Amino acid sequence: MSRRFIQLLCFLAVAWSSVRLLADEPKAVWLDGLAVTFQSQNGGPADTTVRPHFMLYVPLGQAPTPFVASGAFTAEWEGVIQLDLRDRFVFQAELNGSLRLELNGAVVMEATSDGGTTGPTKRIRLNSRTNTLKATYTSPPDGDAFFRLYWATPDFANEPIPPRFLKHAPNERLARGEAMRRGRQLAAGHRCFTCHAAGVPAHGMPELAMDAPALDGIGSRRDADWMAQWILNPAQLRPQATMPAMLHGATAEADARAIAVFLGSLKSGDFFPAVKVDVATTKAGRDLFTQLNCGACHTMAGDPAAAAKVALGQVRWKFGQAGSLAAFMRNPQAHYRWNRMPDFDLKPDEAAALAAHLFQSAGLARRDSLAVDAASIAKGRKLVQSTGCLNCHALKLDNQFSAPSIADLAKGCLADKPARAPRFVFSEPDRAALRLFLREGRASLGQASLAEFALRQSADLNCANCHGQMALIPPFDVLGGKLKPEWSGRILRGSLAKRQRPWLTARMPSFPAHADGLAMGLALLNGHPPVTPPDAPVDAGKAGIGRKLVSANGGFFCFSCHGIGDLKPAQVFDAQGINLARIGDRLLPEYFRRWMRNPLRVDPQTKMPAYFHRGQSALFDVLDGDADRQIEALYHYILRDSGMIPPEAPGK
Numbered sequence: 001m002s003r004r005f006i007q008l009l010c011f012l013a014v015a016w017s018s019v020r021l022l023a024d025e026p027k028a029v030w031l032d033g034l035a036v037t038f039q040s041q042n043g044g045p046a047d048t049t050v051r052p053h054f055m056l057y058v059p060l061g062q063a064p065t066p067f068v069a070s071g072a073f074t075a076e077w078e079g080v081i082q083l084d085l086r087d088r089f090v091f092q093a094e095l096n097g098s099l100r101l102e103l104n105g106a107v108v109m110e111a112t113s114d115g116g117t118t119g120p121t122k123r124i125r126l127n128s129r130t131n132t133l134k135a136t137y138t139s140p141p142d143g144d145a146f147f148r149l150y151w152a153t154p155d156f157a158n159e160p161i162p163p164r165f166l167k168h169a170p171n172e173r174l175a176r177g178e179a180m181r182r183g184r185q186l187a188a189g190h191r192c193f194t195c196h197a198a199g200v201p202a203h204g205m206p207e208l209a210m211d212a213p214a215l216d217g218i219g220s221r222r223d224a225d226w227m228a229q230w231i232l233n234p235a236q237l238r239p240q241a242t243m244p245a246m247l248h249g250a251t252a253e254a255d256a257r258a259i260a261v262f263l264g265s266l267k268s269g270d271f272f273p274a275v276k277v278d279v280a281t282t283k284a285g286r287d288l289f290t291q292l293n294c295g296a297c298h299t300m301a302g303d304p305a306a307a308a309k310v311a312l313g314q315v316r317w318k319f320g321q322a323g324s325l326a327a328f329m330r331n332p333q334a335h336y337r338w339n340r341m342p343d344f345d346l347k348p349d350e351a352a353a354l355a356a357h358l359f360q361s362a363g364l365a366r367r368d369s370l371a372v373d374a375a376s377i378a379k380g381r382k383l384v385q386s387t388g389c390l391n392c393h394a395l396k397l398d399n400q401f402s403a404p405s406i407a408d409l410a411k412g413c414l415a416d417k418p419a420r421a422p423r424f425v426f427s428e429p430d431r432a433a434l435r436l437f438l439r440e441g442r443a444s445l446g447q448a449s450l451a452e453f454a455l456r457q458s459a460d461l462n463c464a465n466c467h468g469q470m471a472l473i474p475p476f477d478v479l480g481g482k483l484k485p486e487w488s489g490r491i492l493r494g495s496l497a498k499r500q501r502p503w504l505t506a507r508m509p510s511f512p513a514h515a516d517g518l519a520m521g522l523a524l525l526n527g528h529p530p531v532t533p534p535d536a537p538v539d540a541g542k543a544g545i546g547r548k549l550v551s552a553n554g555g556f557f558c559f560s561c562h563g564i565g566d567l568k569p570a571q572v573f574d575a576q577g578i579n580l581a582r583i584g585d586r587l588l589p590e591y592f593r594r595w596m597r598n599p600l601r602v603d604p605q606t607k608m609p610a611y612f613h614r615g616q617s618a619l620f621d622v623l624d625g626d627a628d629r630q631i632e633a634l635y636h637y638i639l640r641d642s643g644m645i646p647p648e649a650p651g652k
Contacts, residue, residue, distance in 0.1 A: 028130075028169055029169060029170060030080065030082065030130075030167035030168070030169060031050075031167060031168055031169070031170060032050075032052065032163070032164075032166070032167065032168075033050040033051055033052045033079070033163070033166060033167070033168055034050065034051055034054060034077050034078065034079040034133070034166050034167075034168050035048060035049075035050055035077070035078045035079055035168040035169075035171070035173075035174050036048065036049055036050070036051050036075055036076065036077050036078075037075070037076045037078075037173065038064045038065050038067075038068045038073055038074070038075050039068070039073060039074050039075075039076075040068050040069045040071060040072070040073050041071070041072040041073055041074065041139075042069060042071055042072070044068065044069055045067070046068075046173075047065045047067040047068050047177055047180075048171075048173040048174045048176070048177040049065060049174070049177045049178065049181065049452075050168060050174065050178070051077075051525070052163045052166070052455075052477055052525070053160065053161075053163055053166075053477070053481075053525060053526055053527070054077065054135075054149050054160070054161050054166060055146075055147060055148040055149060055160060055525075055526060055527030056075065056137070056145070056146060056147065056451070056524070056525075056527055057144065057145070057146040057451075057523070057524045057525075057526075057527050057528055057529060057530075058073075058139065058144065058145040058146065058524070059144050059524075059529065059530065060142075060143055060144050060145075062447075062448070062449075063447045063449060064139075064145070064449075065447075065449055065452065066184065066205065066441075066444035066445075066447040066448075066449040066452060067177075067180060067441060067444050067447075070447075072138075072139050072141065073138075073139050073145070074136060074137065074138050074139070075136070075137045076134070076135070076136050076137075077133065077134065077135040077136075077137070078133070078134050078168065079133055079166060079167055079168035079169070080130045080131055080132055080133055080166075080167050080168070080169075081103075081126060081130075081131040081133055081161065081165050081166065081167075082129060082130055082131070082165055082166075082167050083126055083127070083128050083129065083131065083165060084128060085128050086125065086126060086127050086128045087125075087126060087153055088123045088124065088125050088126070088153065089123070089124050089126055089151045089152065089153055090120045090121055090122070090123055090124070090151065090152045090153070091108060091109055091120070091121045091124065091149060091150065091151050092117060092118055092119070092120045092121070092149075092150050092151075092152070092158055093109065093111060093113075093117070093118045093147055093148065093149045093150070094113075094115075094116070094117045094118075094146075094147065094148045094150075094527075095111070095113050095115075095118070095137075095146060095147035095148070096113065096114055096115045096140050096143055096144060096145060096146050096147075097112070097113075097137060097138050097139045097140040097145055097146075097147065098110075098111065098112040098137070098138040098140075099111050099112075099118075099135060099136070099137050099138075099147055099149075100135065100136045101133075101134075101135045101149070102132075102133070102134040102135065103124060103126065103131060103132070103133055104126075104127075104131050104132050105132065108121050108122075108124055109121050114140065114143070115143070120152075133166075135149075144529065146527055146528075146529075147527065148160065148526075148527035148528075149161065154614065155614075156597075156598055156601050157594070157597050157598070157615075158594070159594055159601060159602075160481060160526075160527075163477050176436075179429075179432065179433045179436055179437075180433070180436055180437055180440070180441050180444075181452070182429075182430070182433040182437075183433035183434045183435070183436050183437025183438065183441065184205070184437050184441055184444060184445075185207075185456055186426070186430055186433065186434050186437075187434060187437060187438065188205055188207035188208060188210070188445075189207065189210075189242055189460075190242045190244075190424060191210065191212065191242070191391075191392050192406075192413070193208060193445075194391045194392050195388060195391050195401075195403035196403055196404075196405060196406045198405045198406075199405075199442070200442075200445060201445055201446040203446070203448075204445050204446040204447055204448055205444070205445050205446075205447070205448065205449075205453075206448060206450075206453050206517045207453075207456075208445065210338045211336060211337050211338055211392075211394065212243075212336065212392035212393045212394075213335055213336040213339075213393060214335045214336065214393065214394040214395070215263060215266060215384075215389075215393045215394065215395040216266065216268070216335075216394065216395060216396070217266055217267060217268025217269075217270065217335075218263050218264075218266055218335075219263055219264040219265055219266045219267045219268075220266075220267045220268040220269070220270050220272075220324070221268070221270075221319070221324055221327075221328070221335070222263075222264075222318060222319065222320070222324075223317060223318060223319065223320040224260045224261060224263065224264030224369075224370050224372075225260070225317070225369060225370055226314070226317045226318045226320075227259075227260040227263055227264065228256045228257045228259075228260035228370060229256075230243075231246070231247070231256040231259050231260060232245065232247065232252060232253060232256035233245050235425045237314060238310060238311070239305075239307065239425070240307075240308075240310065241425070242424075243392075244413070244422035244423050244424045245422065245423040246387045246388055246389070246422050246423075247387065248419075248420055255379075255383055255387075257370055257376070258376050258379040258380040258383060259380045259383050259384055259387075259389070260370060260380070261370050261371075261372050261373075261376040261377055261380050262376070262377050262378075262379075262380025262381050262383075262384060263380065263384075264370070264372070265372070265377050266395075270327070272321060272323030272324050272326070272327050273323050273326075273348075273352075274321075274322075274323055275321075275322035275323050275325075275326055275352045275355050275356055275359075276352075276356065277322060277356045277359050277360050278356070281352065281353050281356040281357075282353070282356045282357045282360045283357075284349075284353040284356075284357075285352075285353035285354045285355070285356050285357025285358070286357045288350055288353055288354055288357075289354060289357055289358075291505050291506075291507075292344055292506075292507060293465070293466050293469075293470060293506070294354075296462060296465035296466060296469070297309055297310060297462050297465060298310050298311070298312050299311045299312065299313075300312055300313070300361050300362075301313035301361050301362050308462075312358055312361070312362060313362050314362065315358045315359065315362050316358075316359050316362040317362070322352070322355040322356055322359045323352075323355070325355040325358065325359070326348070326351040326352045326354070326355040327351070329341075329344075329346055329351045329354055329355065330346050330348070330351045331343065333512060333513065337512065337513040338513045338514075339513075340460065340461055342461070342509030342510065342511060343494055343509050343510045343511070343512075344507050344509045345494060345507075345509075345510070381397070384397065385397055385398060385399060385400045385401070386400045386401055387401060388401040388403070388422065389401075391403075406438055414426070414431050414434055414435060416431075448517075450517050450520050450521035450524055450530065451521050451524040451525045452521070453517045453518070453521045454480070454517070454518050454520075454521025454522045454524070454525055455521075455525070457514050457517070457518050457521075458476060458518065458522075461511060461514065463476045464476045466506070467479070470506050471506075471605070472504060472506065472575070472605060473506055474603055474605075475603075478602070478603075479522055480521075480522030480523050480524075480525050480526035480528065481526035481527070481528065481588065481590075481591060482587060482588060482591045483586055483587065483588065483591075484523075484532045484585070484586065484587070484588055485519040485520050485522070485523040485528070485530055485531065485532060486519075486531070486532060487585055487586045488518075488519035488522065488523075489515050489516050489519035489520075491508060491510070492510055492511050492512070492514060492515035492516075492518055492519055493510060493512050493515040493516075494509075494510025494512060500578055500579075500582060500586075501576075501578060503576050528588060532588070535584075535589070535639055538636050538639045538640060539636050542632060542633045542636035542637075543633070543636040543637045543639070543640060545622065545623065545630075545633040545637075546633040546634045546635070546636055546637025546638070547637055547644075547645060547647055548622065548647070549619070549622060549630060549633060549634055549637070550562075550564065550580065550634070550637065550647050551647035551648060552570070552647070552648070553647075553648060554619070554621070554622070555619070555622075555647065556611050556619070557570075558580065559580075559646070559647060560572070560573070561573065561575070561576060561577040561607075562576075562577040562578065562579065562580050563579040563580070563581075564579065564580045564581060564644055564646045564647065565579070565580075565581045565642060565644050565646055566646070567646040567647075573607075574607045575607040577607075577608065580637075580638055580644065581638075581640075581641055581642055581644050582641070583638045584638045584639045584640070584641045585641060589635065592631075592635055592638075593628075593631050593632075593635065595608075596611075596612070596631045596634065597610075597612055597627060597631065598610050598612070612627040612630075612631075615627045615628070617630055
């Protein structure tokens with residue numbers, strides 16, 4: 001055997017051993033988002049959480065998280081950038097404060113700014129797969145704290161790092177921070193402090209203001225027999241229910257029936273028009289059910305159970321008549337402002353069609369009707385007053401229920417087997433999170449932290465079930481960096497006079513109670529202020545050039561697909577675009593500029609073509625073809641809104 005052959009065998013043996021060692025090592029677990037640790041500069045405990053974006057905005061005088069005191073702070077971001085292909089990037093930041101950025105162990109940026117943009121870094125090579133990231137941000141001594149980090153390559157200009165590339169590894173600090181948040185959310189969502197109100201601030205966490213369905217006139221809106229079963233055990237009818245079972249012992253069923261009889265006697269006098277449950281109406285309802293993507297949040301009778309979805313098999317039993325269900329769908333928040341059910345601004349015939357479809361599909365799983373008599377009504381009234389119903393539900397009756405302060409966390413609602421306390425459906429991790437929060441985190445209730453409110457509510461309202469899932473509906477994670485919060489608030493409140501894209505079959509619903517907090521919170525998450533700063537005055541010269549650029553004669557012919565004020569699109573090729581007169585009110589300036597540079601980078605679904613490449617356009621006779629100057633002219637043109645002077649039609 002030759003010496004070279006022996007050496008080759010030894011090399012292969014060592015290599016195979018290394019491969020086996022690597023194979024035996026546990027693979028790193030990477031989760032979406034970056035881990036961020038916030039620390040007050042005045043001391044106190046640190047707080048670690050996950051943020052989906054590499055940016056933030058904290059208005060002066062507010063806290064960066066609910067668990068850190070307001071005032072000066074530091075934020076340390078940790079995780080990785082995961083890429084499919086290696087490339088070279090330039091990084092740049094817009095910030096008020098200081099930022100230190102490390103990539104793969106090397107410091108690539110150290111910058112301080114009072115609201116301006118830093119100089120670009122040198123070109124940095126990032127590897128395919130995993131690149132470690134660590135950044136420390138320090139808030140300024142004065143003013144709002146914010147930073148937005150951008151990257152760029154020769155192929156695209158500055159853009160925020162898309163969330164899909166940002167990952168983190170779990171750790172103990174993060175697990176504790178998330179448990180604290182879980183406990184806080186559970187306590188607010190289950191309305192713990194409507195009963196245990198001692199020491200709870202009047203203002204702060206928005207969910208402290210959550211109501212529950214009003215009981216006035218509920219006998220006209222709900223079937224009494226269904227209410228009896230609901231009161232006895234809400235989780236049996238809806239596993240996601242936050243309402244506890246309040247009744248105990250051998251009399252629980254009889255007490256539930258008495259309460260239901262009393263509530264059934266509370267009539268509103270509302271008249272619900274009859275709904276025809278026929279073939280044509282139910283088909284229209286079935287089509288509308290699909291169009292509105294109702295299946296994203298609901299399952300129909302006969303469908304497999306889904307933990308995150310509300311089953312609709314009981315609607316016939318619950319509402320009693322299709323007209324009552326139709327009235328509810330036309331105004332879901334009429335008797336419950338914080339209802340998660342969205343308001344799609346349904347027309348009467350649309351609501352009737354949906355109600356007919358749901359009634360036709362649902363089973364009539366109901367018991368015998370309740371016996372109604374004066375004694376049962378009187379008994380039910382007393383039970384409503386004494387069992388805690390009025391702590392959450394509005395009704396003009398004297399509330400005779402009181403709860404002790406939260407002291408012994410092993411007893412009462414959080415006990416494994418509550419004796420006389422309300423019975424919630426909490427898992428053991430839920431109870432552990434609640435105990436941790438109630439023991440150490442109650443002071444956080446005084447902090448609003450709208451950025452975290454937006455994260456909680458967008459998940460609770462299932463926003464991502466439509467955004468990014470339905471055709472032509474933008475991903476949810478970009479909206480806070482796209483729309484001005486004032487405009488987002490109007491959309492979420494349902495206060496826009498007319499739909500901005502009436503040709504779309506998809507329909508944006510409204511959530512009035514959530515609107516302002518959600519709109520401002522999304523802006524903060526994306527590094528923008530909760531109130532949009534006023535635009536600079538329109539430059540008439542630039543606006544005039546912008547008008548030339550949107551025209552057909554020597555321009556981009558934008559009104560081929562876009563209306564401009566009263567000017568209709570000239571010849572839509574594939575998909576109609578939004579009216580340009582509405583863009584200035586809607587879009588953040590930074591987003592508009594980024595969109596114009598390369599629409600497909602922002603939204604791969606868009607039909608909008610790219611008119612600029614590497615800083616230049618094909619219209620060299622306008623501003624020397626400079627992309628940034630042309631885009632600036634277009635921006636001043638759209639700022640005129642309804643005062644836009646439409647361009648000349650082709651051939652004029």
